[in-house]
Amino acid sequence: MVRFSLYNITRKQRIFIAVIALAIAAIAIAAISVFCSHHTYPRELVVADSLCESNPDSAEALLHRMPDSVLAAKPDRMYYDLLRIKASNNLYEPQKDSAIFRIVDFFERYGDKERLCQAYYYQGKYYVQHNDAPQALKCFQEALDMSDDNTPLTFKSKIYSQSGSIFHDQDLFDDALKMYSASFVLDSVQKDTINMVNGLRDIAQTYKYKNKADSSEYYYKRAYDLSEKQGDKHLSQSVLLALASLYKNRGDIGKAHKILSDELADVDDYIESPTYCLAADIFKKEGNVDSVYYYCQKLLSVGTVYAKEYASGELYEYYTMKGDLRKALSYMHMYRVMSDSVRNINATQSVAKIHSLYNYNLREKENSILRESNRERLFIFIGVSLLLVL
Structure with missing residues (x-):
């Protein structure tokens, strides 16, 4: 049997092998240097990044x-594309395409930890936009795992808050409370009063859904x-x-009415709808039908x-009570149209949730099969390598 040995080859062959080995090592070192070296981004991009949150x-x-x-x-x-998404997000604009996946893929390979952490977060926002709660949570968790002492606390607070909102929407209120509380702690460290108020309100709302009115x-x-x-x-x-809504729900109509008349007589456009709904409900419980009529007309x-x-x-x-059957029938027709619209919205949201959970489970099954396949290939590779060495 012929055995392979370095002693059986000529001196020129040994030199050739050594040169090839050195060349491979040099190429590997160069590649590692390129991917691991700290890249200095243009000043214009850094300035734009600093403006994304404040302006x-x-x-x-x-x-x-x-x-x-x-x-x-x-x-x-890639940094530029990420900043475009970041600025649009802070202007409450949805992501127009799936560019974030290309950005995540690049920074995973390139090794920029800070940019990758941000990219994971906005990938999570993309999944939120497409009603895929499990994948969104997975991306937010990857962003948290990627964060370190240099990660801005504002950014980490935002991740916790977004995760809390997803858990809340899935009726996982205990998990939501953990996320909201973590976000509030970070906001407190920074003395960010506005986010602290929003965080406390989120916590209160979660306790309300847990039927803990006193805590709420x-x-x-x-x-x-x-x-x-x-x-x-x-x-x-x-x-x-x-x-006031909490007081109304637990039967403290007097307290709810006092807040309504003292503090909510003149409100901004963005809370007109819930304020007028609350007012109509309070006056209905008090038996003031004319005020109910007034606020319902405004709601239309x-x-x-x-x-x-x-x-x-x-x-x-x-109008049924007033004996005006023509107007009563008109509003009955409107009610049916609105009810159909509400049912369609609720059905769409329910289907989206089911699809996202199904797709997540399917992806997990595929990933499990792929991991098992990779494990088998690794064992085969190790076995063949051992045989070659022997």
């Missing part, structure tokens, strides 16, 4: 004017006290609206589809 409009304008010469290197181009009231009051110190009237009104012009369903039903009852 996203200016950040977006700066990115639109960015010259192509700044984006010659691929890492710079406690956190709403803490949120209101903080908002008053901040001097933000609109923030205070949004907290008081939630507190400014309310959401849910509010219009409620208002048209109440107006049907109002």
